[in-house]
């Protein structure tokens with residue numbers, strides 16, 4: 001397909017190649033190389049957090065963070081962790097791997113983030129934490145979440161995998177909580193193919209994370225009193241991610257330009273578009289989403305197939321966690337409805353926001369979307 005427009009394409013036009021050559025010339029390939037330290041120090045500084053620990057991906061970042069917190073704060077098995085149901089599986093599966101129970105809260109219909117009005121109703125005396133996920137480039141509404149966390153003595157963990165450089169009332173996402181996780185997967189604002197990082201304000205938590213991600217090596221090498229994982233990132237990956245950190249402001253600017261252009265071109269279609277701004281943030285458009293109006297006679301799946309027939313790749317919205325077949329099979333689901341998230345899945349999809357997209361391509365994509373109606 002020669003004119004195929006992928007849903008995302010990275011832009012590798014900074015120091016990526018230079019830093020990779022540096023790794024090869026110096027022989028530093030593994031996780032003890034200098035780019036790991038540079039990335040940890042500079043990304044945590046950029047996000048106004050104290051410490052960083054690079055890991056293999058954003059899912060692993062959640063796994064190791066929950067394990068470290070559970071141990072540090074002595075959470076009992078099957079303590080409850082509140083997460084948005086409109087989400088990727090990573091947070092929920094991290095809970096399950098760590099013998100914690102995920103509790104699913106519905107999305108708010110305009111921002112698609114966790115509905116902060118619905119959090120208190122699921123809190124019990126077993127609740128220990130809220131995992132806040134900043135969805136699709138717009139931050140969650142942190143002030144009410146912080147208030148609830150204070151009132152019930154809960155920890156907050158931010159999953160900022162889609163929100164590098166995003167701010168809430170001018171303060172960086174990833175700096176609101178004791179621990180925040182990020183992904184550096186290909187389609188993220190900072191990418192090294194696969195990768196991730198945990199940021200934290202707690203030295204105790206950092207030490208635990210570094211311990212579990214590194215096979216639980218302790219003082220005496222090769223003698224272990226715990227089982228961990230090898231979740232270490234390589235110097236090669238860190239070199240690429242570090243080069244991308246250097247130009248993150250430019251990346252965000254490109255994303256915002258793409259988002260603004262789609263808002264203008266698609267303003268009259270019978271659908272809700274990604275929310276451009278709230279009173280606490282402007283959208284970074286990690287993705288650009290479209291949710292078909294109720295009176296549109298076809299669903300997202302049909303729209304996506306028609307766009308694919310025109311060489312335009314799209315992605316479905318998240319399939320809500322409280323409907324996941326695997327969680328049904330595991331018997332961890334209470335019988336709940338989360339209607340906003342269910343509708344978002346049925347009616348929603350997202351369209352290309354690759355960093356190389358020209359205005360001409362954005363116009364082509366928008367024309368094909370308008371033709372759907």
Ligand SMILES: Cc1ncc(COP(=O)(O)O)c(C=O)c1O
Nearest residue numbers: 057058059088090161183184185
């Ligand atoms: C919100 C969120 N959390 C976690 C992850 C998992 O990150 P990774 O793919 O690096 O494991 C992703 C990936 O897209 C994500 O979007």
